[in-house]
Amino acid sequence: MVRQLPPSIDMDQATILVVAACLAAATAALILRRPRNGKPPGGVALLPPVASGVSAIAALGTLVTKGLPAVIHDLHGELGSVFTVSLLGLKKVTFLVGPEVTTHFFKGSESEIRQSDIYKITVPIFGRGVLFDVDLPTRSRQISFLSDAIKPVNLRGHVDSMVREVEDYFGKWGEHGTVDLKQELGLVLMRIANRCLLGEQIGDNMFDEVTHLLHELFENGLHMTSLFFPYLPIPPHRRRDAARAKLGEIFHEAVRARRASGRAENDVLQKLVESRYADGRPVTESEIAGLLIGMIFAGQHTSASAAIWTGACLLSHGDGRHLVAAVEEQKQIIARHGRERVDYDVLREIGILRCCIMEALRMHAPANVIIREANKSFSLQARDGGRYAIPKGHTLVTSPAVNNRLPHIFKDPLVYDPSRFGPGREEDKVGGKFSFTPFSAGRHVCLGEDYAYMQIKVIWSHLLRNFELKIISPFPDEEWEKFIPGPRGKVIVTYKRRPLE
Numbered sequence: 001m002v003r004q005l006p007p008s009i010d011m012d013q014a015t016i017l018v019v020a021a022c023l024a025a026a027t028a029a030l031i032l033r034r035p036r037n038g039k040p041p042g043g044v045a046l047l048p049p050v051a052s053g054v055s056a057i058a059a060l061g062t063l064v065t066k067g068l069p070a071v072i073h074d075l076h077g078e079l080g081s082v083f084t085v086s087l088l089g090l091k092k093v094t095f096l097v098g099p100e101v102t103t104h105f106f107k108g109s110e111s112e113i114r115q116s117d118i119y120k121i122t123v124p125i126f127g128r129g130v131l132f133d134v135d136l137p138t139r140s141r142q143i144s145f146l147s148d149a150i151k152p153v154n155l156r157g158h159v160d161s162m163v164r165e166v167e168d169y170f171g172k173w174g175e176h177g178t179v180d181l182k183q184e185l186g187l188v189l190m191r192i193a194n195r196c197l198l199g200e201q202i203g204d205n206m207f208d209e210v211t212h213l214l215h216e217l218f219e220n221g222l223h224m225t226s227l228f229f230p231y232l233p234i235p236p237h238r239r240r241d242a243a244r245a246k247l248g249e250i251f252h253e254a255v256r257a258r259r260a261s262g263r264a265e266n267d268v269l270q271k272l273v274e275s276r277y278a279d280g281r282p283v284t285e286s287e288i289a290g291l292l293i294g295m296i297f298a299g300q301h302t303s304a305s306a307a308i309w310t311g312a313c314l315l316s317h318g319d320g321r322h323l324v325a326a327v328e329e330q331k332q333i334i335a336r337h338g339r340e341r342v343d344y345d346v347l348r349e350i351g352i353l354r355c356c357i358m359e360a361l362r363m364h365a366p367a368n369v370i371i372r373e374a375n376k377s378f379s380l381q382a383r384d385g386g387r388y389a390i391p392k393g394h395t396l397v398t399s400p401a402v403n404n405r406l407p408h409i410f411k412d413p414l415v416y417d418p419s420r421f422g423p424g425r426e427e428d429k430v431g432g433k434f435s436f437t438p439f440s441a442g443r444h445v446c447l448g449e450d451y452a453y454m455q456i457k458v459i460w461s462h463l464l465r466n467f468e469l470k471i472i473s474p475f476p477d478e479e480w481e482k483f484i485p486g487p488r489g490k491v492i493v494t495y496k497r498r499p500l501e
């Protein structure tokens, strides 16, 4: 079977939403007015300013040439940190920019701030009976199964497997050569996911088949049409459903085999097999399959994007000084712990590389936008001091890509500067808990944040310790049209083996 990159997610649902909004605004030539006084009088909560028809037409141009975060950035400059775009007067989308206005968005309970219906698009992908196909208490319980499976005490046990997969993979590189970093890091992350999540039975024997099926499932499951008609019998949906059915068979068989063997392995599959609902009911085969697919969906392409951007930034920016600092840190770690010891505790010590990953995530957030619905009206105070009332029923959107480049939070936000997260600066904390949000925040914060840092550190510490690397392709543009944007095109790197002492 042909080796294939892990799934990439092509269609940005939020983009569709805003395209629809802007088209509607332009076509109907609706003139939607914003308050001209800018700042509402103290104490009185006004509706947020609304993008005018002219702004909407300009936004449409930006949307098709630069993507949704660029639109939000422009409208933020024009309208402030809270503003609304109207879809033909039928649906209102309110955008929230910056830590000052996102507290309730991130922290509100489900009865106040609901995860949007847009997530229903995942039902044919994850399958029936899990996550967005079940009631809230069941979903919360299922999320807690996933959270338990990768909590630090369990993550600690996965690090050896991550290190083994990485050593095996890069052990196959020659003394020197030229590679596409995108292809290589995508594959090694898929190997880690197969091993740590699905276990040896699948990871060792069915890697190519499972990787191919996941690719089919995610590519065809997020077709543009799926957003509006997820069950329409079109060819991409047939391919999605065929891939989901086959993956279901493979995962069900893996669960049956695990239960029959009586063995307790060290992987997420095992933790799910052992999980119980409050009434003692074990998780079914089909629920386990859906939860595993959900976890791979959440973690795979996001981590690949972050790992590749980390490499592209390290090898391109700062005249090589960030790379030198990261290599120097590896030398010191080797001097303290020896070359052979790369475990959870040693990896936790690696601070400079962590800052390099954070900075890549800040500048190239894999999750472009986060979407919710206002289930109850609420009000908030904007940065300019004005109070705005957000009515029940508004769709709410915030963008980590925009929030993480705000100049009042991040000094020189367009400069790659990992030391902004280091001691004495800690710019991720200056604006409070919600100033650095690539992993979201609050109620639905990413469960895999530690897992993601750990696997990217395992990969990059191995590469820095064992290879001299040079990027020979131009610094990549962003695939802004994708739901999870990575670098566009190939990221070509030359390597020469040179183990650090």
Ligand code: HEM
Binding pocket: 143, 146, 150, 294, 295, 298, 299, 300, 302, 303, 306, 365, 366, 367, 370, 371, 438, 439, 440, 443, 444, 445, 446, 447, 448, 449, 451, 452
């Ligand atoms: C750099 C890598 C990653 C990034 C940038 C990232 C980002 C995010 C974001 C922004 C959310 C919130 C989505 C929303 O609220 O709509 C999220 C949720 C989630 N992530 Fe991650 N993620 C990453 C890696 C991972 C990994 C490796 C895993 C699992 C192994 C994972 C598992 C999850 C899960 C289960 C949720 C749902 C949490 C909930 O709804 O309560 N993520 N992630």
